[in-house]
Amino acid sequence: MTSSDRPDKKAVPPGDMRQSGSERRPYIRDTEENRRESLVAAVQALVAEGGRQAATVRAIAARAGVTPGLIRHYFGSKEDLLRAAYVALMDGMTNKGEEALDSVGAGPAERLAAFVAAALRPPVLDPKAVGLWAGYLHQVQSDPGLLAQHESSYLHYRDRLQQLIADLDRPVADGQLRQEAIACNAVLDGLWLEGSVLPGHFAENEVIQIGLRSVGAILGITLAAFTAPAGRQHRPGEK
Amino acid sequence: MTSSDRPDKKAVPPGDMRQSGSERRPYIRDTEENRRESLVAAVQALVAEGGRQAATVRAIAARAGVTPGLIRHYFGSKEDLLRAAYVALMDGMTNKGEEALDSVGAGPAERLAAFVAAALRPPVLDPKAVGLWAGYLHQVQSDPGLLAQHESSYLHYRDRLQQLIADLDRPVADGQLRQEAIACNAVLDGLWLEGSVLPGHFAENEVIQIGLRSVGAILGITLAAFTAPAGRQHRPGEK
DNA sequence: CCGGGAATTACACGATCGGATAATTGCCTA
DNA sequence: TAGGCAATTATCCGATCGTGTAATTCCCGG
Numbered sequence: 001m002t003s004s005d006r007p008d009k010k011a012v013p014p015g016d017m018r019q020s021g022s023e024r025r026p027y028i029r030d031t032e033e034n035r036r037e038s039l040v041a042a043v044q045a046l047v048a049e050g051g052r053q054a055a056t057v058r059a060i061a062a063r064a065g066v067t068p069g070l071i072r073h074y075f076g077s078k079e080d081l082l083r084a085a086y087v088a089l090m091d092g093m094t095n096k097g098e099e100a101l102d103s104v105g106a107g108p109a110e111r112l113a114a115f116v117a118a119a120l121r122p123p124v125l126d127p128k129a130v131g132l133w134a135g136y137l138h139q140v141q142s143d144p145g146l147l148a149q150h151e152s153s154y155l156h157y158r159d160r161l162q163q164l165i166a167d168l169d170r171p172v173a174d175g176q177l178r179q180e181a182i183a184c185n186a187v188l189d190g191l192w193l194e195g196s197v198l199p200g201h202f203a204e205n206e207v208i209q210i211g212l213r214s215v216g217a218i219l220g221i222t223l224a225a226f227t228a229p230a231g232r233q234h235r236p237g238e239k
Numbered sequence: 240m241t242s243s244d245r246p247d248k249k250a251v252p253p254g255d256m257r258q259s260g261s262e263r264r265p266y267i268r269d270t271e272e273n274r275r276e277s278l279v280a281a282v283q284a285l286v287a288e289g290g291r292q293a294a295t296v297r298a299i300a301a302r303a304g305v306t307p308g309l310i311r312h313y314f315g316s317k318e319d320l321l322r323a324a325y326v327a328l329m330d331g332m333t334n335k336g337e338e339a340l341d342s343v344g345a346g347p348a349e350r351l352a353a354f355v356a357a358a359l360r361p362p363v364l365d366p367k368a369v370g371l372w373a374g375y376l377h378q379v380q381s382d383p384g385l386l387a388q389h390e391s392s393y394l395h396y397r398d399r400l401q402q403l404i405a406d407l408d409r410p411v412a413d414g415q416l417r418q419e420a421i422a423c424n425a426v427l428d429g430l431w432l433e434g435s436v437l438p439g440h441f442a443e444n445e446v447i448q449i450g451l452r453s454v455g456a457i458l459g460i461t462l463a464a465f466t467a468p469a470g471r472q473h474r475p476g477e478k
Numbered sequence: 479c480c481g482g483g484a485a486t487t488a489c490a491c492g493a494t495c496g497g498a499t500a501a502t503t504g505c506c507t508a
Numbered sequence: 509t510a511g512g513c514a515a516t517t518a519t520c521c522g523a524t525c526g527t528g529t530a531a532t533t534c535c536c537g538g
Contacts, residue, residue, distance in 0.1 A: 050379035134373035138290035183453040186429030214422040218456045
């Protein structure tokens with residue numbers, strides 16, 4: 001439907017890119033790493049915006065600035081590329097929490113609060129991120145390899161959360177930590193979902209405040225209701 | 240002349256359905272309502288299992304036991320059918336909570352607990368339901384009509400939850416109910432998500448117990464940790 | 479500065495998609 | 509019970525999908 005991609009035959013190139021005689025498109029060689037990253041980024045952008053159906057080989061190639069043949073050259077097939085893009089997504093998501101812990105003090109409650117807040121603001125809380133996650137859901141449910149990857153990432157994130165909870169100096173019963181981690185993780189997931197799908201229904205930092213208050217209530221403590229640190233945790237390499 | 244004398248039609252039927260002479264498939268007339276419901280149900284099943292990409296006109300028709308032409312006959316286009324299926328989905332989801340309240344006592348805490356538990360067990364907590372929801376996410380984000388429908392359903396559900404919270408006899412501050420409703424709704428959403436995507440990671444009724452405990456902690460009360468009522472709330476007309 | 483080979487593009491093909499239109503048939507009614 | 513018409517099916521069509529395969533071009537090592 002998109003008239004932006006080139007038809008199969010060189011019937012009439014739109015006239016904007018290549019003007020005159022049917023000359024072959026010039027190109028520059030690039031490293032394998034760069035090309036793979038470009039293609040993965042293109043897939044993530046397309047899936048986030050329009051779902052899996054929007055990630056056609058021609059659209060991916062156009063977004064990455066190459067021709068469709070490269071997809072098959074660097075990845076065995078379109079399916080392999082989608083798999084690689086999902087793995088890259090999960091790695092990036094889980095790393096965001098770790099990054100938030102680097103630039104904060106050593107107090108257990110403070111660190112937990114920073115972890116919670118990081119999950120409830122961009123770039124994690126973002127309509128694009130939810131779209132990307134949703135676009136991959138069916139593939140995760142059907143592909144055993146991706147399901148294992150998802151389980152691993154989920155448990156890793158939850159274990160990190162549980163460790164932060166355990167670092168608080170509270171008397172805990174047996175098996176209590178696990179259920180608290182599940183509950184707090186659910187709060188983060190739910191707020192992430194609602195805040196991303198329906199932005200505009202929440203005031204600035206309201207989602208973060210609710211998250212901190214709820215996690216604190218579940219754990220029986222009071223988390224610092226500190227508002228946005230405003231640009232402190234921006235790190236090179238992030239968007 | 241591409242050796243495809245039979246473009247679309249089954250050049251060689253697998254031999255299971257229609258056997259020999261090309262006789263026209265017999266059919267029975269049905270009411271408009273039944274046909275629409277069949278098509279909507281087929282769409283929901285296909286989207287839940289394989290995402291939007293699996294809901295092709297041919298697959299939908301096959302699932303509904305008709306031929307693709309009927310889709311265009313009863314709905315203007317495939318897109319219109321998908322829209323109708325989404326509206327039906329949201330209506331069904333929000334009604335599930337109301338149904339759970341019909342078969343329970345009048346105590347405010349008891350009613351809230353029933354509402355929470357209903358959201359955390361089948362048919363609401365179900366991998367298919369999450370798949371269906373995810374399959375529609377991009378359409379919701381892009382289609383203004385569907386976004387309005389989603390907002391309406393979401394707010395209706397949250398208001399119902401807030402009303403149940405308000406019915407508890409507690410001293411509440413100004414604006415507290417809204418944030419509590421958002422937080423409790425987030426807990427339900429998050430547990431619904433995790434429990435559906437990763438079944439098997441939680442023991443029987445564990446999700447419900449965590450949900451009751453978390454909602455209780457957020458509201459500062461203690462919800463009855465009652466386990467499964469085991470078949471009491473099954474209602475005629477439910478699947 | 480110039481060959482050689484890998485990187486990249488170009489092109490073609492079969493499958494399938496959503497949609498349009500014509501043909502047929504089941505069923506209500508008179 | 510026969511006629512008529514809406515319901516349903518059958519068939520075709522252009523577009524686009526993913527993927528092979530051949531042609532071309534950039535770039536590095538000598």
